[in-house]
Amino acid sequence: MGEYAEITSVEEFRELHGLPQGRAVAKEHHRLFDVDREWLAASPFCLIATSDTEGNCDVSPKGDPAGFAHVLDDKTLVIPDRPGNKRGDGFMNILANPHVGLIFVIPGRIETLRVNGRARLLRDAPFFDDMIVKGNRPTLAILVEVESVYFHCGKAFLRSDMWKPETWNPDVLESHARLTKRVMDTPETVEELETYYGDVYLEKLYKA
Numbered sequence: 376m377g378e379y380a381e382i383t384s385v386e387e388f389r390e391l392h393g394l395p396q397g398r399a400v401a402k403e404h405h406r407l408f409d410v411d412r413e414w415l416a417a418s419p420f421c422l423i424a425t426s427d428t429e430g431n432c433d434v435s436p437k438g439d440p441a442g443f444a445h446v447l448d449d450k451t452l453v454i455p456d457r458p459g460n461k462r463g464d465g466f467m468n469i470l471a472n473p474h475v476g477l478i479f480v481i482p483g484r485i486e487t488l489r490v491n492g493r494a495r496l497l498r499d500a501p502f503f504d505d506m507i508v509k510g511n512r513p514t515l516a517i518l519v520e521v522e523s524v525y526f527h528c529g530k531a532f533l534r535s536d537m538w539k540p541e542t543w544n545p546d547v548l549e550s551h552a553r554l555t556k557r558v559m560d561t562p563e564t565v566e567e568l569e570t571y572y573g574d575v576y577l578e579k580l581y582k583a
Contacts, residue, residue: 403525406449411524414488415452416442417481423454423517424476425468425494435465444479445506450521452490453497455506455513458583466515469494475519478527483538485529492522511581 382388407415420438437443437454445453454477456466469475473495479488495518506513536542548554552568555561561568 403523405521405523407446407452407521407524408449411488411490412446414481414526415444415446415479418479418488419443419482421454421477421479423465425465425472426474427468427471431468433464433468439508443506443508445502445516447502447518452519452521453500453502453506454517454519455503455508456515456517457508457511457513457581458579466496466517469496469517475517477519485532485538487527487529488524489527490519490521490524492519494519509581 382391419441420436421444422434422436424432424434426432437456439455439457443455445455447453473493475492475494477490477492479490497516497518498514500516503513503516506516532538549557550569551572552565555568555572556565563571
């Protein structure tokens with residue numbers, strides 16, 4: 376294998392990559408505009424990036440019916456937590472380092488909304504009642520104090536053909552149950568895992 380041509384300084388990076396210009400700079404703002412609220416109201420899915428104090432990173436997907444990100448005011452939004460695997464990697468990171476980055480997606484749209492800010496974990500608040508889904512009131516939520524907001528261009532979705540159904544091939548790999556069995560020596564059989572990741576998984580979407 377040949378030597379890598381590594382970039383090791385900001386100057387090298389800028390010489391190769393150039394500087395942002397025009398709208399790429401001007402689009403960033405520091406509170407939620409009406410258009411941002413409209414996007415959040417239409418988005419059923421986001422990714423939350425976190426890191427601990429040593430820089431170990433995690434990206435966690437969050438999804439619910441569109442509008443699940445609860446806007447408190449122009450500087451504050453809240454993401455409800457739902458039952459999961461209890462690892463809590465992102466939550467542990469937030470407790471150590473509050474800085475977070477979020478990307479909100481609307482299926483079929485190539486642009487995304489990016490929100491960066493500082494997060495806190497809440498175990499209860501009056502607005503938890505506004506985040507009930509299918510009878511499930513969250514027991515935990517991430518409150519994000521907004522520091523920067525901007526729309527991200529759609530080139531990544533265009534290059535990947537993400538939203539073109541004719542490019543979708545979910546069967547390119549084995550089922551999740553079989554993939555799980557390949558990386559873990561689980562006590563469950565493949566058949567038991569298929570059941571768990573099928574009907575049981577759907578039944579437990581909002582159950583701890």
